Amino acid sequence: xxRTAVGPxxxxxxxxxxxxAKPFIEFRHVTKRFGDFAAVDDISLTIYEREFFxxxxxxxCGKTTMMRMIAGFxxxxxxxxxxxxxxxxxxxxxxxxxNMMFQSYALFPHMSVEANVAFGLKQEGMPKDQIAARxxxxxxxxxxxxxxxxxxxxxxxxxxxxxxxxxxLAKKPKVLLLDEPxxxxxxxxxxxxxxxxxxxxxxxxxxxxxxxxxxxxxxTLADRIxxxxxxxIIQVGTPAEIYEQPNSKYVADxxxxxxxxEGQVVSAAGGMVRMDCKGTGATVVVEEETPAKTGDTxxxxxxxxxxxxxxxxxxxxxxxxxxxxVWDIGYLGDISVYHVRLASGATVKATVTNATRLxxxxxxxxxxVWLTWAPDSGVVLxx
Amino acid sequence: xxxxxxxxxxxxARWLVLAIPYAWLLILFLVPFLIVIKISFSTPVxxxxxxxxxxxxxxxxGSLMASLRxxxxxxxxxxxxxxxxxxxxxxxxWIAIASTFLVLLFSYPIAYGMARAPRAWQPxxxxxxxxxxxxxxxxxxxAWIGILKKDxxxxxxxxxLHLIDxxxxxxxxxxxxxxxxxxxYMPFMILPLYAALERLDNTLLEAASDLGSxxxxxxxxxxxxxxxxxxxxxxxxxxxxxxxxxxxxxxxGGHTTLMIGKTLWDxxxxxxxxxxxxxxxxxxxxxxxxxxxxxxxxxxxxxEREG
Amino acid sequence: MRxxxxxxxxxxxxxxxxxxxxxxxxxxxxxxxxxxxxxWGGWSVRWYGALVNDAAxxxxxxxxxxxxxxxxxxxxxxxxxxxxxxxxxxxxxxxSLFSGMIYAPLVMPDVITGLSLLLMFVALGVARGFWTIVxxxxxxxxxxxxxxxxSRLVTFDKSLxxxxxxxxxxxxxxxxVITLPIIAPAVVAGxxxxxxxxxxxxxxxxxxxxxxxxxxxxxxxxxxxxxxxxEINAVCTILIGLVATGVLAAAIVSRRREQxxxxxxxxxxxxx
Numbered sequence: 016x017x018r019t020a021v022g023p024x025x026x027x028x029x030x031x032x033x034x035x036a037k038p039f040i041e042f043r044h045v046t047k048r049f050g051d052f053a054a055v056d057d058i059s060l061t062i063y064e065r066e067f068f069x070x071x072x073x074x075x076c077g078k079t080t081m082m083r084m085i086a087g088f089x090x091x092x093x094x095x096x097x098x099x100x101x102x103x104x105x106x107x108x109x110x111x112x113x114n115m116m117f118q119s120y121a122l123f124p125h126m127s128v129e130a131n132v133a134f135g136l137k138q139e140g141m142p143k144d145q146i147a148a149r150x151x152x153x154x155x156x157x158x159x160x161x162x163x164x165x166x167x168x169x170x171x172x173x174x175x176x177x178x179x180x181x182x183x184l185a186k187k188p189k190v191l192l193l194d195e196p197x198x199x200x201x202x203x204x205x206x207x208x209x210x211x212x213x214x215x216x217x218x219x220x221x222x223x224x225x226x227x228x229x230x231x232x233x234x235t236l237a238d239r240i241x242x243x244x245x246x247x248i249i250q251v252g253t254p255a256e257i258y259e260q261p262n263s264k265y266v267a268d269x270x271x272x273x274x275x276x277e278g279q280v281v282s283a284a285g286g287m288v289r290m291d292c293k294g295t296g297a298t299v300v301v302e303e304e305t306p307a308k309t310g311d312t313x314x315x316x317x318x319x320x321x322x323x324x325x326x327x328x329x330x331x332x333x334x335x336x337x338x339x340x341v342w343d344i345g346y347l348g349d350i351s352v353y354h355v356r357l358a359s360g361a362t363v364k365a366t367v368t369n370a371t372r373l374x375x376x377x378x379x380x381x382x383x384v385w386l387t388w389a390p391d392s393g394v395v396l397x398x
Numbered sequence: 399x400x401x402x403x404x405x406x407x408x409x410x411a412r413w414l415v416l417a418i419p420y421a422w423l424l425i426l427f428l429v430p431f432l433i434v435i436k437i438s439f440s441t442p443v444x445x446x447x448x449x450x451x452x453x454x455x456x457x458x459x460g461s462l463m464a465s466l467r468x469x470x471x472x473x474x475x476x477x478x479x480x481x482x483x484x485x486x487x488x489x490x491x492w493i494a495i496a497s498t499f500l501v502l503l504f505s506y507p508i509a510y511g512m513a514r515a516p517r518a519w520q521p522x523x524x525x526x527x528x529x530x531x532x533x534x535x536x537x538x539x540x541a542w543i544g545i546l547k548k549d550x551x552x553x554x555x556x557x558x559l560h561l562i563d564x565x566x567x568x569x570x571x572x573x574x575x576x577x578x579x580x581x582x583y584m585p586f587m588i589l590p591l592y593a594a595l596e597r598l599d600n601t602l603l604e605a606a607s608d609l610g611s612x613x614x615x616x617x618x619x620x621x622x623x624x625x626x627x628x629x630x631x632x633x634x635x636x637x638x639x640x641x642x643x644x645x646x647x648x649x650x651g652g653h654t655t656l657m658i659g660k661t662l663w664d665x666x667x668x669x670x671x672x673x674x675x676x677x678x679x680x681x682x683x684x685x686x687x688x689x690x691x692x693x694x695x696x697x698x699x700x701x702e703r704e705g
Numbered sequence: 706m707r708x709x710x711x712x713x714x715x716x717x718x719x720x721x722x723x724x725x726x727x728x729x730x731x732x733x734x735x736x737x738x739x740x741x742x743x744x745w746g747g748w749s750v751r752w753y754g755a756l757v758n759d760a761a762x763x764x765x766x767x768x769x770x771x772x773x774x775x776x777x778x779x780x781x782x783x784x785x786x787x788x789x790x791x792x793x794x795x796x797x798x799x800x801s802l803f804s805g806m807i808y809a810p811l812v813m814p815d816v817i818t819g820l821s822l823l824l825m826f827v828a829l830g831v832a833r834g835f836w837t838i839v840x841x842x843x844x845x846x847x848x849x850x851x852x853x854x855x856s857r858l859v860t861f862d863k864s865l866x867x868x869x870x871x872x873x874x875x876x877x878x879x880x881x882v883i884t885l886p887i888i889a890p891a892v893v894a895g896x897x898x899x900x901x902x903x904x905x906x907x908x909x910x911x912x913x914x915x916x917x918x919x920x921x922x923x924x925x926x927x928x929x930x931x932x933x934x935x936e937i938n939a940v941c942t943i944l945i946g947l948v949a950t951g952v953l954a955a956a957i958v959s960r961r962r963e964q965x966x967x968x969x970x971x972x973x974x975x976x977x
Binding site: 408411412415416418419420422423424426427428429430431433434437447452504505507508510511512514515516521523525526527528529530532533534535536537538540541542543544545551581584585588634635638639641642643644645649659662663666672675676679682683686689690691693694697698701702 | 708709710712713714715716717719720721723724725727728730731734783784786787789790794797799803804805806807808809810811812813814815816817820821822824825827828840841843844847848851852855856859875876877901904905907908912922925926929937938941944945948949951952953956960
């Protein structure tokens with residue numbers, strides 16, 4: 016399949032939008048307490064078959080606990096977890112149809128690569144020749160056939176990861192759980208492995224759930240992401256939905272870079288919201304349906320790349336335009352990030368693609384510039 | 399779906415793993431102590447067993463109560479009256495405290511030297527220290543008899559070097575006992591000390607030096623305090639067993655060496671007074687119970703911390 | 706700035722000398738031709754020959770060997786179970802007592818342990834002899850084994866057991882197939898420790914023995930009370946030799962394995 020953009024392949028695969036689609040994994044009001052502390056707090060979530068789903072959040076947000084509850088290493092304090100229509104309560108991990116790829120890989124050090132991959136199959140009681148055939152298939156899939164007889168300590172980090180992957184896929188589980196799969200890899204290896212993982216998932220037609228704190232990993236790999244914090248899910252959506260339509264300041268800030276302009280609602284009707292951002296001294300008009308009412312305090316969230324920077328003033332300065340002074344410039348080669356300080360003292364970040372090959376750029380430190388944006392380039396957030 | 403019987407068999411296996419060693423220790427470690435306590439309240443008689451009352455369960459509650467009423471505290475009263483005993487306790491405690499201190503004094507430089515040795519030598523050094531520990535305790539104590547005797551190797555050496563003109567009487571004195579204890583228990587102190595010192599971050603000392611602290615002060619203010627867990631572990635490993643030590647005072651000590659382990663042995667085997675020996679054991683146990691509990695708590699906490 | 710000063714070197718050398726000189730002297734004098742232990746009569750192995758004809762000594766050695774093998778093997782099994790319970794079972798009812806019973810024997814004076822066991826055997830009417838010594842040795846050895854294995858289990862990577870469970874392996878099988886092979890060196894060390902402790906025990910054996918069950922330490926001790934003889938030196942030298950060989954062999958094996966492992970890891974790290 017030809018690839019046109021980084022990220023999940025453009026496809027019509029969107030069972031979450033299909034009302035007739037049957038949920039594959041369901042969390043129904045699941046809470047997990049450790050003593051007084053609620054690691055997972057009344058979470059309900061639906062994951063569909065063949066999804067590549069990501070649980071994203073900082074450490075301590077509960078994402079790992081959720082994964083461990085699917086695998087069976089922890090039981091919910093209350094609520095149910097359903098897998099393919101079956102309640103998993105009381106089912107020990109060695110009887111569940113899920114398999115996990117551990118963050119530390121957890122390869123059995125006293126067994127060869129072959130024996131590691133064959134381990135799960137032996138537990139099933141598969142006949143020896145079938146096991147050998149499946150192991151060979153798996154090793155070919157991860158390109159480790161010549162290393163079959165080696166022991167884990169004789170392999171590099173990247174190779175160990177592949178063995179872990181092959182081992183966890185050998186039983187063709189209904190769902191594969193991946194715990195921070197790319198964390199231990201260096202940058203180049205990480206990029207290669209990202210594509211391999213998504214290709215593998217589509218080819219095998221399995222459901223993958225990954226747990227990560229790395230937003231880039233989640234955005235690249237997942238069909239849908241659940242952004243979590245403090246044991247709760249803040250937002251679930253596709254990477255594009257999460258990025259362009261965050262539902263809260265937390266999500267807007269967690270993924271990528273964001274500018275937040277605080278202000279009061281002047282009017283909200285007909286799909287247009289007018290905000291008075293005192294402090295920044297700007298009037299913002301946003302194309303948005305919002306539950307906020309006149310007088311409410313809201314935030315205008317706009318991404319740096321959606322803001323235009325110019326030395327010349329726009330034709331209409333009264334709306335969606337602010338003046339400021341360039342405080343700092345982060346030159347990254349392909350883009351320049353302008354940190355613009357407003358009269359109120361607040362700083363707005365604006366990113367500009369360096370589309371032309373210039374060594375000396377027209378806008379430099381301490382220049383007075385105008386920042387402008389389109390009415391549909393940001394969202395209004397009430398929390 | 400988890401089957402009922404599977405869950406039950408899982409639970410049973412899990413329970414057995416704990417229950418079997420637990421039961422073993424209850425029956426063969428705890429119950430014997432209870433029996434010692436009971437017999438310490440009994441009276442010696444000629445016969446088998448050489449004490450009375452014996453608890454006869456077949457007689458029912460009535461005979462049990464009658465037996466209980468025959469228990470006496472005579473043995474304990476005797477212990478307080480006869481000077482031999484309380485002197486033995488005090489002497490044992492004193493010898494144990496003094497030798498713990500001496501063992502620490504001698505072991506610390508050795509453990510420190512080992513910790514500072516080049517990394518390549520360390521496993522070998524540790525093995526060299528452990529080797530005598532694996533060799534028989536009895537043998538090592540015995541070795542000193544040949545050295546410390548009146549006509550032993552030490553006296554021979556000193557006489558031939560004309561450092562003395564009369565052989566030194568060392569064997570069968572308290573001096574020999576101290577030498578024997580220090581010799582036998584040094585590995586027990588060196589190993590925990592070494593473990594604590596080896597873990598010490600060298601950059602701490604570099605930082606101290608950089609801030610102007612001379613080596614000796616750095617040692618007392620940084621190295622030694624950080625090695626205290628090792629000092630404590632080693633001290634318990636020496637003090638508690640030495641208090642009840644038998645072999646060393648028996649083979650190397652003399653008539654004036656009063657150690658309670660020897661006293662207990664003599665009471666039991668020579669005098670056949672089992673109730674009295676039991677009372678001696680109970681009092682010794684009471685004396686040691688506090689250090690033993692502290693030791694156990696420390697070690698358990700340390701094991702958990704390193705997990 | 707890892708200085709190994711002259712003071713350090715001197716301490717270590719003096720310390721090691723102090724530890725080894727008595728043993729070395731004992732070994733040398735086992736080859737003394739003269740019966741008087743402190744008069745050197747020339748090199749001779751006659752005392753080793755005398756040992757071969759000493760039926761009582763050989764008998765005692767045989768008893769000791771059997772007691773040591775049986776007790777350390779059973780102690781290893783029980784100690785491993787105890788260690789698993791201590792490390793993996795969290796807080797359970799009666800945990801403090803259990804933990805106390807594991808740690809107390811490590812420091813308990815032998816006379817107390819021996820006396821208490823003997824009194825119990827008598828109270829229960831159990832005939833004392835070979836098997837009571839075995840029971841006594843199992844009891845204290847299992848505590849040492851438990852400590853050794855506990856410290857190994859505490860640093861054991863639990864995710865390995867979780868991975869096994871995740872792949873379908875039930876708990877007991879996981880322990881036998883994954884955990885045990887990986888902690889095997891600690892189990893062997895525990896066995897060796899139990900073996901040595903049993904081999905070496907004088908006091909507890911003296912209390913718990915019966916007719917016909919004389920152990921080697923008991924025999925040596927009774928001989929020593931009569932006087933120092935080169936024959937005793939000979940027995941001691943043999944024992945020292947056996948133990949030294951065992952410890953050295955274990956050290957060499959583990960060192961070699963560690964070097965191999967490090968070499969393999971270095972090679973692997975150089976790969977892509």
